[in-house]
Amino acid sequence: MNRKIELLAPGGDVDAIKAAILAGADAVYCGLDRFNARNRAANITFENLQGILRIAHKHNCEVFLTLNILILESEIPSLFALLNRLVNTSIDGVIVQDLGMFYLLNKYFKTLEVHASTQATTHNGGQVKFLGKLNANRVNLSRELSLDEIKYLSAIAHENNVLTEVFIHGSYCISFSGICYMSSAQNGKSGNRGRCSQPCRDRYETTAAGLDYPLNLKDNSAFFDLKDLYDAGVASLKIEGRIKEYEYVYTVVKTYKNQLLSLLGVNSHNSDNSALHKVFNRDFTNGFLKGKINRDMFIDDPMSYSTKRLAEENDYSSKDEMIAGQKELYQEKEDIRTFVKSEIDKLEIAKIPLSITVTGKSGFPMEISVKTPDTTFLILSEDDLVNVGTQDLNRRMVEKKLKAINETEYYIQHLDMDRLEGDVSVPYRELNAMRKEILFRLNNSKAPIEPIDVPVLKKGNVLKTKPSLSILISSINNTHLLHEKDTQVYFQLPEGMKHESARLIEVFKSNPQLIPWFPSVLIGEDYTAAVQFLQKVKPRLIVTNNTGIAWEAWQNEIPWIAGPFLNITNSFSLRALKENFKCSGAFISNELNQEQIRGIKCPEDFECYYSIFHPIVLMTSRQCLFQQVTGCEKNILDKTCIQKCVKSSSITNLKKDTFLIQKSKGNYHRVYGRSHYLNTEIMIDLPDFFSGFMIDLTDVKTETDFGMDKKQLIQHFKNLLNGIPDSENEVHELIHPTTNAQYKKGI
Numbered sequence: 127m128n129r130k131i132e133l134l135a136p137g138g139d140v141d142a143i144k145a146a147i148l149a150g151a152d153a154v155y156c157g158l159d160r161f162n163a164r165n166r167a168a169n170i171t172f173e174n175l176q177g178i179l180r181i182a183h184k185h186n187c188e189v190f191l192t193l194n195i196l197i198l199e200s201e202i203p204s205l206f207a208l209l210n211r212l213v214n215t216s217i218d219g220v221i222v223q224d225l226g227m228f229y230l231l232n233k234y235f236k237t238l239e240v241h242a243s244t245q246a247t248t249h250n251g252g253q254v255k256f257l258g259k260l261n262a263n264r265v266n267l268s269r270e271l272s273l274d275e276i277k278y279l280s281a282i283a284h285e286n287n288v289l290t291e292v293f294i295h296g297s298y299c300i301s302f303s304g305i306c307y308m309s310s311a312q313n314g315k316s317g318n319r320g321r322c323s324q325p326c327r328d329r330y331e332t333t334a335a336g337l338d339y340p341l342n343l344k345d346n347s348a349f350f351d352l353k354d355l356y357d358a359g360v361a362s363l364k365i366e367g368r369i370k371e372y373e374y375v376y377t378v379v380k381t382y383k384n385q386l387l388s389l390l391g392v393n394s395h396n397s398d399n400s401a402l403h404k405v406f407n408r409d410f411t412n413g414f415l416k417g418k419i420n421r422d423m424f425i426d427d428p429m430s431y432s433t434k435r436l437a438e439e440n441d442y443s444s445k446d447e448m449i450a451g452q453k454e455l456y457q458e459k460e461d462i463r464t465f466v467k468s469e470i471d472k473l474e475i476a477k478i479p480l481s482i483t484v485t486g487k488s489g490f491p492m493e494i495s496v497k498t499p500d501t502t503f504l505i506l507s508e509d510d511l512v513n514v515g516t517q518d519l520n521r522r523m524v525e526k527k528l529k530a531i532n533e534t535e536y537y538i539q540h541l542d543m544d545r546l547e548g549d550v551s552v553p554y555r556e557l558n559a560m561r562k563e564i565l566f567r568l569n570n571s572k573a574p575i576e577p578i579d580v581p582v583l584k585k586g587n588v589l590k591t592k593p594s595l596s597i598l599i600s601s602i603n604n605t606h607l608l609h610e611k612d613t614q615v616y617f618q619l620p621e622g623m624k625h626e627s628a629r630l631i632e633v634f635k636s637n638p639q640l641i642p643w644f645p646s647v648l649i650g651e652d653y654t655a656a657v658q659f660l661q662k663v664k665p666r667l668i669v670t671n672n673t674g675i676a677w678e679a680w681q682n683e684i685p686w687i688a689g690p691f692l693n694i695t696n697s698f699s700l701r702a703l704k705e706n707f708k709c710s711g712a713f714i715s716n717e718l719n720q721e722q723i724r725g726i727k728c729p730e731d732f733e734c735y736y737s738i739f740h741p742i743v744l745m746t747s748r749q750c751l752f753q754q755v756t757g758c759e760k761n762i763l764d765k766t767c768i769q770k771c772v773k774s775s776s777i778t779n780l781k782k783d784t785f786l787i788q789k790s791k792g793n794y795h796r797v798y799g800r801s802h803y804l805n806t807e808i809m810i811d812l813p814d815f816f817s818g819f820m821i822d823l824t825d826v827k828t829e830t831d832f833g834m835d836k837k838q839l840i841q842h843f844k845n846l847l848n849g850i851p852d853s854e855n856e857v858h859e860l861i862h863p864t865t866n867a868q869y870k871k872g873i
Contacts, residue, residue: 131356131363133386134190134291135379138368140174143189144470145372147181149379153188154178155221157368161205162192162320172211176535177475179216188218192368194243196318196695196715196873197224199725203580209235210577211533214569219263223304223318226698228260229706234578239263244293245304245318247646249275250653251282252674254290259677259706264289266364268302269346270748272417273354275650280359289361294348295378295402296366298411298423300326300341301745301797305646305691307868308744310717311799312783314871318693318717326745327428330777333755337426340754340777341797344425347410349382349399353389372470373463374405404455406430414748420762421753479539480531484524486511487547492519494560496567498536505563507556514549527557528564536568583697583727589814595847597840598643598740600790600824607823608639610840616643616669618824620792622768623648623655634663644670646691647746647794660684667710680707688712690737695873697727704729711735711817716803719872720811733817736808739843739861740822741830742799742868744785751787751795768794774827776800786828802830804864806846806854819847833860 135151137143146154156178157169170178175191182189191212197205209230212220219239222228223246231240242248242257242265249268257265267279267290280290299306309323310316326341333340346366348355355363363386365378381401388396402410409431413423425431433452442448478498486492492507511519521543531538565574596614597607608615617633617640620626634640642665648656657678660668664684670676671689679686688694688703690713703709711733714723728734750767752758755775760767771789778784786798802822809819821843823836832839842860845853858864 129356131386132188132361133379133383134362134364135375136296136365136367136370137178137375138169138370139372140170140178140475141372141467141470142368142370142375143170143178144181144473144475145376145466146379147185147187147473148466148469149376150383151187151379153190153218153362154182155190155192155364155368157192157320158208161195161197161201161208172208172533173477174475175217176215176477180478180535181473181475183216190219190221190241191217192221192243193227194221194223194245195320196316196693196717197226197698198718198722198873199696199727200722202696202698205230206578206580209238210575213237213575214534214565221266222262223693224695224699225260225692225702226696226700228257228262229698229702232261234581236261237575241291242266243304244269246673247302247304249279249302249647249649250672250674251279252653252657252677253672254279254283254288254674255286256673256677256707258283258286258288260702262288264291264362266291266293269293269298270302270414271649273351273358273415274417276355276360276415277358278650280361284359290359291362291364292348292355292360293346293366294352294355294363295382296346296370297408298343298346298414300343300747300749300751302647302748304693305743306745307717307742308785308797310871310873311742311744311868314867314873316717316873319873325779328779330779333777334775335754335757337424337754339426339428340424340751342408342425342428343423343749344409344411345407346412346414347399347402347407348412348415349385349402349410350397351412351415352382352385356389370406373459373466376466377401377405377462403435404432404459407432409435418762419749421750421758422761423749424754477532477535477537480536481540481542482528482538483542483545485545486550488513488550492550492552492556492560494564496564498568503567505560505567507552507560509553509556511550511552514551519546519550519552524557527554527561530561531564531568534565534568584730585727589817593809593816593847594818595840595843596735596818596820597836598820598822598824602633604823604836605633605637605640607836607840608637610837612844613840614641614818615639616641616820618643619645619656619659620790621645621647621649621652621794622792623652623659625769626792627655627659631659631662634659634665638666641665642668643689644668644672644675645793646671646689647748648672648674669713676703676707676709680709683708685710687733687735690714690716691743693717695722695726697725697729700726700729700732700734704732713737713820714816716740716805717868717873719869720808722872723808723812723815726815728815734815735818735820736805736816737803737820737822738805738808739864740803740820741824741826741828742801742803742865744797744799747795747797749795751797752789755787768792788826790825798826798828799865800829801863801865802828802861803866803868804830804858804861805866805869806857807866808869809846819843830864831862 132152135146137156223243242262244266315321387393481497483495600618671691
């Protein structure tokens, strides 16, 4: 193993970050109190960050800051304020999900290294290239991938000067990250905003398969797969756990560090992962990594498995013996906690104090002496001091001009102005220049970067015509709807494109008016088949929820629209799509409320769309959900499951919230809300914003009853668009039950 491979550790608070550093992490990722996807973690302050950077770099450990949430338009000024401060630190990189954030970093903050978050749902080669175009130096690959898939993507990444990063330990999500809306729809707490309430860990009414936690996966552990990941070309091995405490972080990082050192030949061969079982875990699986997606990846208990495993391993002969064993484990944990705490308390992150002395008299340059614990340096003014004029050189003025120093890893502990003789004055420009020189010297002779103003965007297009209506279908039996006047028809393509490609090519060649609608997830041969479909059909327009297909459309000069699952929430995301990939339009996220949408400014010659009626996709999973819900004769997913399986069922939590589970031919398993989303209010709230509205007529069965055929349904929505009196009431009377709770709550 000649190539360096990074061990990347979580840091949910200052103590956890210190623990990771002491345990030997090569890098730590952490979040501030805003703009990061772990709001439940304690996180750190910007003042903490300066000290953390100092001690981390002293221990040859890099620090990456998580800014990995969707950004709202109203937050852009605060984001700029943060980034303007961040560029003047020694931060090693930022982790990003939002396309608008990529755009802003690439255009205005080019000194910051950018990593793509797991929330970007990266699982095919086109997505890697798409993110590379947005200046991502590194991408975190989806957790559902196998070693072969990781190896293939790492090779593509390296060809495009991008590194790959893979989660090797910690909690698994049952859904593909970035396209899970279950917490958002149920509780108004969006996972894309770092507020996931983890409904997948909830207890549900006992299923037909006899289980109470049907969505609860075991934890991920690749402890015995590190050599394979190295050989696959992975650059960084990432440990999950920013809501875990410091002793957990220390134990896990130390264990993996020792394993890496054994692979490097520094330590003797190591096959002992017992320490991982003694801290919080839900038992372990490497099913995704091995390409063996099976029933054994689930566990019917979201609590820690450590004490249960202890009992299973020791097979205690009595209850007293079991209690004694548990006490021994608890004492071992407490001993580790005490030891780690004593060690991390030795690492000081407080700001470094400065003593500043101002000296001078009329007719001579002003001198500012700066003393740190390690050195002293002197700054001289270019102009001589003069007798007092309109700009009296006093303590208040000097403190005001030098206060920027307090935003660095230093702070002014003492300011001595007693050596100024008489009432003297100096131009403001002199003080500004001296302040910059002080910052330059304190920052290892690196000039501070001047702040960037928030860009002022022009108001978007004023619509001159009424919005158009589009419909989404998924069955060839519904292609007769192409004859509907003034209606665009999208056709939803399956995730399992490999086996459907030839048939679908014929369908689209026979119906050139059909517009392909690409799904969020396209992995391996299915992605290859989707690209071949695109090249053979050469459609006049596509809608895609997958950035890999967006890349291919751009490369092949095919006009494209960004679908609703690309999570567009701000004006700069729209500009990222238009300016980098010639995107012609985009669906705005259905997670937003009226006010959150209102601030978005659509670029010129660009169309904004909105889905007003659809089944609510809460999550998409590569795992089989029916093994846990209704039972299945197969223990493992094989090649025919995605292609052929068609099933449906439901689960109900203890609050009596019901969710529908459906598996359609050629697609992954999905969880849906119990009723369709219907939002007619947005047409009144934002009458001049959207160029078009979509209704989803795919064959997904929820509790929502249409009470009519699809042609009649389309006509009612046309009446609504045309402003026919009482048409809104008629739609709601005919279609029920429905919800638009997400539009009410926002994110």
